[in-house]
Amino acid sequence: MTSPDTSGDREKVVTKLPAALRQELKVRAALNGLGMQDAVEAGITAWRGLGSNPTAIDTAGAETYATFLPAGLWDGFRSDCRGRGISLTQGVAQAVTLWLEDNPVPEVKRPDTVRRIIVCNQKGGVGKTAITAGLGEALAEDPARLFPVRVSRHFAALLEETGDPLSMEDLPGLGQRVLLVDFDPQGHLTKQLGHDPLPMDGDSLTNHMAGDGKGDLRDLVVTVEEERFGDRLHLLPACTDAFLLDVRLAAVRAREAALERALTAIESDYDVILIDCPPSLGLSMDAASYYGRRRPNEATGNSGVLIVVQAEDSSADAYGLLTSQIEDMRGDLTLDIDYLGLVVNHYDARRGYIATSSLQSWMDIKDPRVVGVIGDLKEQKEAVRAKRPLLAYAPRCEQSVALRALARETSK
Structure with missing residues (x-):
């Protein structure tokens, strides 16, 4: 489900995501200085560029999750999910997992002098x-x-x-x-x-x-x-x-x-x-x-x-x-x-x-x-x-x- 964002360049997307995966996304996005919606956008974009589906993610107990994506991105992603024979929930979980794998916890910066x-x-x-x-x-x-x-x-x-x-x-x-x-x-x-x-x-x-x-x-x-x-x-x-x-x-x-x-x-x-x-x-x-x-x-x-x-x-x-x-x-x-x-x-x-x-x-x-x-x-x-x-x-x-x-x- 989508609805327009008041800013005009993004639309609200309502989907589902396992709670643990959502929490990990929240933490990792903050650690990398990004908003959650930017991380999801990057994950979906990377997922759409793959030649085959990644390993299936356990989405049992997935809960409603809302984010904002650039206009048109969600429609294209939804079409890709249909073409690959997977649910939207599975597709989002794969995209988020892919982003997490590509963006590990950054190294803590150590001072040159104690x-x-x-x-x-x-x-x-x-x-x-x-x-x-x-x-x-x-x-x-x-x-x-x-x-x-x-x-x-x-x-x-x-x-x-x-x-x-x-x-x-x-x-x-x-x-x-x-x-x-x-x-x-x-x-x-x-x-x-x-x-x-x-x-x-x-x-x-x-x-x-x-x-x-x-x-x-x-x-x-x-x-x-x-x-x-x-x-x-x-x-x-x-x-x-x-x-x-x-x-x-x-x-x-x-x-x-x-x-x-x-x-x-x-x-x-x-x-x-x-x-x-x-x-x-x-x-x-x-x-x-x-x-x-x-x-x-x-x-x-x-x-x-x-x-x-x-x-x-x-x-x-x-x-x-x-x-x-x-x-x-x-x-x-x-x-x-x-x-x-x-x-x-x-x-x-x-x-x-x-x-x-x-x-x-x-x-x-x-x-x-x-x-x-x-x-x-x-x-x-x-x-x-x-x-x-x-x-x-x-x-x-x-x-x-x-x-x-x-x-x-x-x-x-």
Whole structure:
């Protein structure tokens, strides 16, 4: 059955397609940057050019499916199906399968230089750990599946009292190989993801930074076990010996490079390394900032610092102290340290003028600009209690879809 499309160059076609084949078509078309109707058009065109029928497809349970095709294409395809002695449903299934075979899942693009994202703010309680975990999870999701992403082109729209400024769309997972580094001796990231901190009498990142590593750093890394991440999301757990890190670094030569020296050995295993920094402005923060500096021949914005703030006044004071320290490092050591942006966390417009005016103040800064606004919702707290990644615990909640948008914003 067909009906004209209002655009005049396509007509609506109603046919049938097995649900599993339709879902695979939806995912693969998105992965290849095409609309489903364009993929079906290409498949039918290729099928009509074949000299013989492909292998029959099981179309049991096929469901009604509608798409738009160029005027005349469906009539010609229907005539070809009659001539080849097969049903329209079988013909469409063969055409879609042919397109899928000709358009495999594209390779995930790997960065030339491992991305190093330093998630920081010297103020505690702003949610650095939640942002580190959620961003890493969003970067590691399955590249052969679609996930809901909440996209807002203008964060200022969040301040509007009416209407929904945000739009949802299904996009492929980013499929990055991600290492989360719990650089905070409190170990919140480690515990949130269901792991135990490293024992004090064993090996640790602190030991490797101080030049006293007891083995291969890889042996300390654990996998975050969730199907949607495959084997792409790993964690370097915290150890409480990190409370002594600044003291130990004081005796280390070129101490600002200590974190880089420790992690260099495992960088080749990953596309992105995220550092969950402690609420501190000590030597550990210097080492983290240095690690996030732009390396020779590295693209601007590939690595750098991502600052987590809240829509309230005390965050502004902490932000000033942190950026002063980063600027001092930039000048003293002649480094290029890029700001990847500001993430306004725990945002809730219902808190009134303090929240909305503070958000406006963050957006007014412009450089660094706001790259994410994450709501203050119950799902994050529930995921922490369950000791599961948020994007696995509540993949469609507002925080999850916003974190996927943040992952894409920081990957540009």
